[in-house]
Amino acid sequence: QSLPSEGKRVGRDPDTRSVSLLEQKRKVVSSSIDVPHARRSEEEVDMDKVTAAMVLTSLSTSPLVRSPPVKVSEGLSGSWKENGSAGPFTPSSNSSSGGYWSWSAPSDQSNPSTPSPPLSADSFKPFRVPSVGGVGSNPTGAEDPSLDEQDGSSLLFDEPIPRKRKNSMKVMFKCLWKNCGKVLSTTAGIQRHIRTIHLGRNCDSDCSDGEEDFYYTEIKLNTDSVADGLSSLSPVSSSVLSPPPPPPSPLQPLSHQPESHRPSHPSDSKEPHAGGNTPLSRSAPSALYLIHSDHAYQATAPVSIPSSSSNSSSTSFTPTNSFSISWQSPPVTFTGNTSALLHGGNISLHISTVELNSLIYYSMTFIVGSFFLPHSRKVRGEGKKCRKVYGMENRDMWCTACRWKKACQRFTD
DNA sequence: GTTGCCGGGGA
DNA sequence: TCCCCGGCAAC
Structure with a gap:
C-alpha cells in the first residue's frame, strides 16, 4: 500500500506505525473542522460530508477490522478509549489469510474535541449529539458534526456504483425521535415535524437553531436493480433496511456510552442483532441487505460484533444470512483497491475499499458459514447405515437403497 | 482409506 | 422400474 506523501503530518504518536489514507484525510480536513450550525451553505455541506464520512468510516470500521475475526470488536473500548480518537486503519496486503487492519492514533489536534465514542451496539444516540452552534455549544462536548444528509454516506451493495446510485436513490427523511420514526420526503417537512412535535417549537424555520437536523436521518432508497433484490423491504423504516434480526444472542454493547439527552434511535431496541428469527432463505447468501443512512454508524451498529472482552460471546453473532454494508467517505489520496477477508468461526467478513470518482467506498460483507454448504449434495448422515451395521458380508440384509x-x-438421520 | 450417496446408465 | 456402479465428498 502506497502512502500518500502529500498532506501535512503533524506530530504523531511514536508508537503509531500505520499511516493510512484516512489519517491523511483526517489531517487534511480536520484542521478546519467546525461543527456547522446548520446545513445551509454549500461549504458547510461539503465540510459535513468530509467530516461525517470520516467519522463514520472510523466508527463503522473500527469494531470490525481492528481485531481478529472472532474477536472483531476487541480493542474497541481499549484503543478507542486510550487513543481517544479514531485513527485510520491500514489494511494489510495479506487479506486472503485473514485481513489484518491496524489503527494508528494520530496525536495531532485534528480532532479537537471529544472524540467520537466507539461504535455501540445498543444505541446510536451518542453519535447524534447536537452540535448546533459549534463545538462550544455542544451539550455533550462530543464532536458530531452534522452529517450531510445528501451524501454523507450511503451504504451500497458490496461493490458500489456511485453514478448509478445517484440516479437511483430516492431520499426520504426519517424522524429519529424515540418511538416516532415518522418518514417524510422533504427536509423541510421532517424539520417542521421535529420542531413542532418533538421540540415543541411552534415558530417556523426562522427561529430554528438547526437542532432538528440531528433528530432525523436520511434514508436513501435504492430503486435500481440492486434494490430489486430488496423489494420486500419497506422504505418507511430504517430498521427494515437493516439486516433481519438474528437469533437472540448475548450481544453486549461494545463499550459504555455516556448518556445523552438525545432521543434514542427509534430502532434501538430492535436492531437486527437484537433478536428475532426472521427466516431467510438458507439456500444461498443472496439476501443481501442494503442499508442506507446518511449516518453510517446507524447502519453499521446493528452488525456490531460483540465485544471480545465478554469472552466467547462473539461467536454468538449469527446472522441468519449474509448481508453487506457499505459506506463511503470523501475523497482521500488513495489509489488502488483494498480488500480484506476475515474468517472467524461461522462468519466470513469481507472488507473492501474501492475508490470511485474520488470517493472511497468501504464495504463489509458478512456471510454465515452455513451458507457455504453446497445445497446440491446432501449432508452425509452421521448415523450408522446398513453398510456399517451389517457389513459387506451381509449385504443382503441391507435396505434396498443401501444396496x-x-x-x-x-x-435415516 | 472408508463411508454415504448422487448421478447416471444398463437391463 | 429395478439394479448397479463411477465418482465425489465427508469423515
Missing part, C-alpha cells in the same frame, strides 16, 4: 448405493432408508 443400490442410495441414501439409506432404514437408518
Whole structure:
C-alpha cells in the first residue's frame, strides 16, 4: 500500500506505525473542522460530508477490522478509549489469510474535541449529539458534526456504483425521535415535524437553531436493480433496511456510552442483532441487505460484533444470512483497491475499499458459514447405515437403497 | 482409506 | 422400474 506523501503530518504518536489514507484525510480536513450550525451553505455541506464520512468510516470500521475475526470488536473500548480518537486503519496486503487492519492514533489536534465514542451496539444516540452552534455549544462536548444528509454516506451493495446510485436513490427523511420514526420526503417537512412535535417549537424555520437536523436521518432508497433484490423491504423504516434480526444472542454493547439527552434511535431496541428469527432463505447468501443512512454508524451498529472482552460471546453473532454494508467517505489520496477477508468461526467478513470518482467506498460483507454448504449434495448422515451395521458380508440384509448405493432408508438421520 | 450417496446408465 | 456402479465428498 502506497502512502500518500502529500498532506501535512503533524506530530504523531511514536508508537503509531500505520499511516493510512484516512489519517491523511483526517489531517487534511480536520484542521478546519467546525461543527456547522446548520446545513445551509454549500461549504458547510461539503465540510459535513468530509467530516461525517470520516467519522463514520472510523466508527463503522473500527469494531470490525481492528481485531481478529472472532474477536472483531476487541480493542474497541481499549484503543478507542486510550487513543481517544479514531485513527485510520491500514489494511494489510495479506487479506486472503485473514485481513489484518491496524489503527494508528494520530496525536495531532485534528480532532479537537471529544472524540467520537466507539461504535455501540445498543444505541446510536451518542453519535447524534447536537452540535448546533459549534463545538462550544455542544451539550455533550462530543464532536458530531452534522452529517450531510445528501451524501454523507450511503451504504451500497458490496461493490458500489456511485453514478448509478445517484440516479437511483430516492431520499426520504426519517424522524429519529424515540418511538416516532415518522418518514417524510422533504427536509423541510421532517424539520417542521421535529420542531413542532418533538421540540415543541411552534415558530417556523426562522427561529430554528438547526437542532432538528440531528433528530432525523436520511434514508436513501435504492430503486435500481440492486434494490430489486430488496423489494420486500419497506422504505418507511430504517430498521427494515437493516439486516433481519438474528437469533437472540448475548450481544453486549461494545463499550459504555455516556448518556445523552438525545432521543434514542427509534430502532434501538430492535436492531437486527437484537433478536428475532426472521427466516431467510438458507439456500444461498443472496439476501443481501442494503442499508442506507446518511449516518453510517446507524447502519453499521446493528452488525456490531460483540465485544471480545465478554469472552466467547462473539461467536454468538449469527446472522441468519449474509448481508453487506457499505459506506463511503470523501475523497482521500488513495489509489488502488483494498480488500480484506476475515474468517472467524461461522462468519466470513469481507472488507473492501474501492475508490470511485474520488470517493472511497468501504464495504463489509458478512456471510454465515452455513451458507457455504453446497445445497446440491446432501449432508452425509452421521448415523450408522446398513453398510456399517451389517457389513459387506451381509449385504443382503441391507435396505434396498443401501444396496443400490442410495441414501439409506432404514437408518435415516 | 472408508463411508454415504448422487448421478447416471444398463437391463 | 429395478439394479448397479463411477465418482465425489465427508469423515
